[in-house]
Amino acid sequence: MKWFNGVKQIVTGVIIGLSALSLVACSSGNDEGDTSDKTEISLYSSGSKNVEEFWEEVIPMFEEEHDHIEVEFVFVPSGTGGQSTMDRILAANESGNDSGVDIYEGSLEDILRGKEDGDIFYPLTSNNIENLSNVQESNLAGANDLAVPYRASSVVLAYNEETVTDIPDTAEELYQWIKDHPGRFAYNDPSTGGAGSSFVLSTVYNQLEEGAMDIQDESIMEEWGKGFDLLNELAPNMYQEGVYPKKNQGTLDLLANGEVDMIPAWSDMALEQINKGLLPESIKLKQIQPAFTGGPSYLMLANNDDEARKEAAEELLNYVLTTDVQEIVIDQMYGYPGIKWDLLSEEDQEKFADVMDGYRIFNGGELGGKLTEQWQKEVAAQ
Amino acid sequence: MRKQWKSALLGLGLVMPSFLILLVLVMYPVWSSIKTSFTGADDQFTFEHYQYIFTEPLILNNIRHTLIVTVLSCLLVLIIAYSIAIYLRFSQSTVARWINKTYLIPMFIPGVIAVYGFINFYRDNGWVARIIGEEYMPAIIYNVKGLLMINIWFNIPFTTMLLISALQSIPNSIIEGAKDAGANQWRLFWHFILPLSYRTMLVALTFLFMGIVGSFTAPFLIDRNAPQMLGVSMQQHFSVFNEIEQSSSLAVFMFLLCSIVGCFYIYSNIKESKKELK
Numbered sequence: 001m002k003w004f005n006g007v008k009q010i011v012t013g014v015i016i017g018l019s020a021l022s023l024v025a026c027s028s029g030n031d032e033g034d035t036s037d038k039t040e041i042s043l044y045s046s047g048s049k050n051v052e053e054f055w056e057e058v059i060p061m062f063e064e065e066h067d068h069i070e071v072e073f074v075f076v077p078s079g080t081g082g083q084s085t086m087d088r089i090l091a092a093n094e095s096g097n098d099s100g101v102d103i104y105e106g107s108l109e110d111i112l113r114g115k116e117d118g119d120i121f122y123p124l125t126s127n128n129i130e131n132l133s134n135v136q137e138s139n140l141a142g143a144n145d146l147a148v149p150y151r152a153s154s155v156v157l158a159y160n161e162e163t164v165t166d167i168p169d170t171a172e173e174l175y176q177w178i179k180d181h182p183g184r185f186a187y188n189d190p191s192t193g194g195a196g197s198s199f200v201l202s203t204v205y206n207q208l209e210e211g212a213m214d215i216q217d218e219s220i221m222e223e224w225g226k227g228f229d230l231l232n233e234l235a236p237n238m239y240q241e242g243v244y245p246k247k248n249q250g251t252l253d254l255l256a257n258g259e260v261d262m263i264p265a266w267s268d269m270a271l272e273q274i275n276k277g278l279l280p281e282s283i284k285l286k287q288i289q290p291a292f293t294g295g296p297s298y299l300m301l302a303n304n305d306d307e308a309r310k311e312a313a314e315e316l317l318n319y320v321l322t323t324d325v326q327e328i329v330i331d332q333m334y335g336y337p338g339i340k341w342d343l344l345s346e347e348d349q350e351k352f353a354d355v356m357d358g359y360r361i362f363n364g365g366e367l368g369g370k371l372t373e374q375w376q377k378e379v380a381a382q
Numbered sequence: 383m384r385k386q387w388k389s390a391l392l393g394l395g396l397v398m399p400s401f402l403i404l405l406v407l408v409m410y411p412v413w414s415s416i417k418t419s420f421t422g423a424d425d426q427f428t429f430e431h432y433q434y435i436f437t438e439p440l441i442l443n444n445i446r447h448t449l450i451v452t453v454l455s456c457l458l459v460l461i462i463a464y465s466i467a468i469y470l471r472f473s474q475s476t477v478a479r480w481i482n483k484t485y486l487i488p489m490f491i492p493g494v495i496a497v498y499g500f501i502n503f504y505r506d507n508g509w510v511a512r513i514i515g516e517e518y519m520p521a522i523i524y525n526v527k528g529l530l531m532i533n534i535w536f537n538i539p540f541t542t543m544l545l546i547s548a549l550q551s552i553p554n555s556i557i558e559g560a561k562d563a564g565a566n567q568w569r570l571f572w573h574f575i576l577p578l579s580y581r582t583m584l585v586a587l588t589f590l591f592m593g594i595v596g597s598f599t600a601p602f603l604i605d606r607n608a609p610q611m612l613g614v615s616m617q618q619h620f621s622v623f624n625e626i627e628q629s630s631s632l633a634v635f636m637f638l639l640c641s642i643v644g645c646f647y648i649y650s651n652i653k654e655s656k657k658e659l660k
Binding site: 189191192240242243244245246257258259366369370372373376377380381382 | 439440443505506507521524602603606607608609618622623624
């Protein structure tokens with residue numbers, strides 16, 4: 001039993017040590033909060049790893065320049081209930097409580113939801129956010145003066161230069177290319193990643209009149225048939241006669257292995273992987289016409305009736321639109337900058353020359369989910 | 383009498399914490415998903431979500447696919463694991479010793495990593511294809527064959543472990559006695575070894591069924607896009623289509639499937655312990 005006593009002593013020691021440590025940790029935390037006159041704001045963001053890394057770099061830079069502001073960063077990885085932050089803001093607004101969220105990084109859908117429900121977000125103009133005048137005007141349209149579109153990305157065509165000679169310029173040429181090269185094109189399951197869902201969306205909406213992407217009325221679903229017929233027609237010419245890998249990375253892996261020659265991919269993911277050597281150098285990117293979908297990421301200011309926090313948050317938004325931060329967007333996230341191209345160095349402009357042809361913004365709200373559901377029933381289960 | 387009361391209370395006290403945790407972490411979520419699965423758009427009681435999962439061809443195909451894959455995987459795993467267990471029980475060779483040392487390894491490799499390794503090994507231009515030539519490579523990844531293979535790979539260690547312990551608990555004296563009485567190997571197997579280990583086989587089958595019917599990672603990454611395993615379909619309904627009620631009804635259906643198998647297991651256990659009490 002001697003060893004047992006020994007173990008008991010060790011365990012007790014560890015427990016006492018840990019509780020002592022936690023007490024110390026608590027008290028030091030409290031001290032800081034009590035004595036400082038700093039304004040504390042919180043930033044809620046969501047997305048992939050690169051978004052998290054971006055903020056972890058920008059926030060300390062911001063805090064150094066603005067030593068009266070402290071930013072608490074809360075990151076919700078994508079697919080783990082990012083919508084709950086929005087629900088929290090809405091619920092707090094309804095009950096008149098403080099949501100604890102000052103800055104929220106969200107989507108176009110969130111802006112529309114906020115607009116419907118009233119004063120959820122503070123209006124943002126170049127009066128309170130000076131640098132807003134530098135932002136690309138096409139991105140500002142969807143923001144409704146409620147959000148800052150600080151970066152963007154889009155889906156583009158990624159292809160292997162060594163094996164693809166007749167590079168398609170238009171969507172029609174792309175469909176013809178797929179038919180001419182059976183088994184050499186793949187798009188990922190649209191329910192698992194935006195690149196595949198953009199391909200499905202673009203293919204369906206290319207068959208409809210211009211402006212259809214802005215319609216949120218469900219009656220348009222009746223007109224989807226033609227697009228789905230085309231997808232079904234293409235299916236036997238896809239990778240393994242109709243296999244759609246899971247996640248955006250699934251098709252990128254196939255392209256890297258040389259199992260396919262062409263895929264739709266997110267511009268930022270593909271650029272990052274080319275630069276890090278995860279994709280071979282022969283992989284090139286290109287936007288076709290009409291373009292695949294894409295869009296900006298928006299920052300919103302949640303209304304908590306606290307003037308000091310509002311001003312501090314506005315300062316952060318203004319800071320994000322400076323060229324310093326925008327260069328981080330370009331260099332580290334491989335995202336499109338939020339500010340106008342001519343404000344950036346020529347070197348940076350050149351980096352995006354291949355994919356700068358823009359993107360279309362899908363503004364159909366919940367129709368996106370419905371489209372995926374129909375795809376699962378009509379194309380996958382074919 | 384007082385002493386009995388005391389020990390009863392002590393027993394209850396010891397069981398209480400785990401029971402309370404079970405209540406909060408298991409019973410409550412189960413209850414709330416059952417409730418969600420019967421709730422319509424206007425908060426009224428409805429059967430429409432069950433109607434959906436039992437009439438929609440998409441889901442019906444998924445259910446059929448799930449059952450086929452689960453039953454096939456269970457049978458294959460059981461056959462292979464039982465053969466390994468028998469071999470390890472009765473053979474003293476070096477090979478047997480080596481298998482004994484290594485068969486548990488797959489248990490310690492995290493699922494996602496194993497699946498990616500598997501994909502790299504068997505994909506169309508993967509390792510195997512490079513050795514045997516790409517044109518001879520059968521479709522394994524993005525195919526139900528691959529799913530069956532990875533299910534076998536994941537489940538053999540635990541099943542074999544269970545079966546070996548059952549076989550090892552058969553006393554050598556029984557086997558030697560039977561041999562002395564003139565039983566040949568088949569007789570020995572059918573009349574002694576199988577009857578003495580089949581209950582553990584049922585236990586293993588229960589665990590296998592529950593594990594495979596609700597699996598997600600392997601079918602998500604390896605199976606075709608349609609038909610899907612129910613776990614994948616449930617996730618899709620929940621987080622892509624935002625059909626929380628429908629995915630709840632799928633979950634309840636899967637819960638029922640598992641509880642049928644579970645009841646079967648408990649029933650056979652009760653029967654056995656009654657026998658022992660006599």
